[in-house]
Amino acid sequence: MPLPKAELHLHIEGTLEPELAFRLAARNGVELPYADTDALRKAYQFEDLQSFLNLYYELMAVLRTEQDFADLANAYLARAAAQGVRHAEIFFDPQAHLARGVAMVTIVEGLWRALGRSEENHGVSTRLIMCFLRDLSAESALRTLEMAEPHLDRITGVGLDSAEVGHPPAKFREVYEAAAALGLRRVAHAGEEGPPEYIAEALDVLGVERVDHGLRCVEDPALVERLVRERIPLTLCPLSNVRLRTVDTLADHPLPAMLDAGLLCTVNSDDPAYFGGYAGDNFAAVRQTLGLSEDRLRELARNSFLASFLEDDEERRARYLAEVDAYEFGDAVS
Ligand code: HPA
Ligand code: ZN
Numbered sequence: 001m002p003l004p005k006a007e008l009h010l011h012i013e014g015t016l017e018p019e020l021a022f023r024l025a026a027r028n029g030v031e032l033p034y035a036d037t038d039a040l041r042k043a044y045q046f047e048d049l050q051s052f053l054n055l056y057y058e059l060m061a062v063l064r065t066e067q068d069f070a071d072l073a074n075a076y077l078a079r080a081a082a083q084g085v086r087h088a089e090i091f092f093d094p095q096a097h098l099a100r101g102v103a104m105v106t107i108v109e110g111l112w113r114a115l116g117r118s119e120e121n122h123g124v125s126t127r128l129i130m131c132f133l134r135d136l137s138a139e140s141a142l143r144t145l146e147m148a149e150p151h152l153d154r155i156t157g158v159g160l161d162s163a164e165v166g167h168p169p170a171k172f173r174e175v176y177e178a179a180a181a182l183g184l185r186r187v188a189h190a191g192e193e194g195p196p197e198y199i200a201e202a203l204d205v206l207g208v209e210r211v212d213h214g215l216r217c218v219e220d221p222a223l224v225e226r227l228v229r230e231r232i233p234l235t236l237c238p239l240s241n242v243r244l245r246t247v248d249t250l251a252d253h254p255l256p257a258m259l260d261a262g263l264l265c266t267v268n269s270d271d272p273a274y275f276g277g278y279a280g281d282n283f284a285a286v287r288q289t290l291g292l293s294e295d296r297l298r299e300l301a302r303n304s305f306l307a308s309f310l311e312d313d314e315e316r317r318a319r320y321l322a323e324v325d326a327y328e329f330g331d332a333v334s
Contacts, residue, residue, distance in 0.1 A: 014271025
């Protein structure tokens with residue numbers, strides 16, 4: 001039995017496995033510039049975030065209908081559940097679909113076909129977080145938030161993703177203020193490729209409650225001290241960091257030192273179809289390569305539920321935490 005965990009950093013478009021991409025392409029009459037799934041998998045060699053994003057946006061062309069988004073989310077939820085994920089807070093990138101002529105209602109209601117029945121079908125509770133693409137304009141983000149307003153019963157929070165360097169958090173001050181006024185929770189990617197200053201800016205200017213990645217905080221001891229003091233959760237993605245060359249090898253990942261420093265770290269998969277593993281695979285990899293103790297793994301699982309947006313269901317959070325506390329480790333834990 002896998003360790004119970006919450007996944008807090010997961011782009012639903014990044015769960016598009018090659019087999020499903022080809023199935024949806026055939027269903028929608030979309031031509032993919034790859035001969036087959038093997039040829040597509042061979043393209044999964046990335047130098048940096050941008051080289052990944054190019055493929056990530058290209059493959060989204062196969063997502064056209066509500067059913068496509070439902071199939072995508074159901075495939076993720078089934079895989080996540082098998083790896084011990086009990087709660088998933090799922091990012092989606094509406095601007096990437098709106099730009100291709102897919103309506104907001106198609107995206108949100110399609111995802112909801114899967115998320116709305118996830119507890120009964122997969123035993124996974126869910127939240128939906130709408131991300132703004134930071135390499136597009138602030139005006140585009142504001143328009144996207146307006147388009148989402150009729151669907152806010154489905155959406156818990158907003159996030160910020162895509163190409164980080166050169167697009168500091170402050171660019172999105174206005175849309176984050178508007179999101180807060182609408183009662184939405186706030187997170188943002190910061191300190192993945194961008195400098196530690198972006199992490200502080202996301203906290204100070206955007207009012208984020210959690211930082212996605214936040215890896216580069218380790219370069220600034222005063223920032224680490226602040227993140228520890230304020231108990232700001234970081235949603236780390238170790239296998240993603242290796243594939244996008246944010247760290248040289250997994251053995252070089254600063255996760256153990258970050259835990260030793262008292263940071264509230266969580267382990268997540270980011271874009272599992274592209275980066276070689278789902279949440280449990282990330283746990284297994286850090287256990288094996290970084291030699292994390294059972295106490296540390298349990299701490300990571302506890303942190304994932306503590307950092308979850310479950311304030312509207314504290315009973316559920318307590319139940320999940322009790323599951324973690326009662327968990328007995330075996331050899332094949334993930
Ligand atoms: N970083 C930034 N944007 C993204 C990512 C990521 O790892 N995955 C999908 N969009
Ligand atoms: Zn991400």
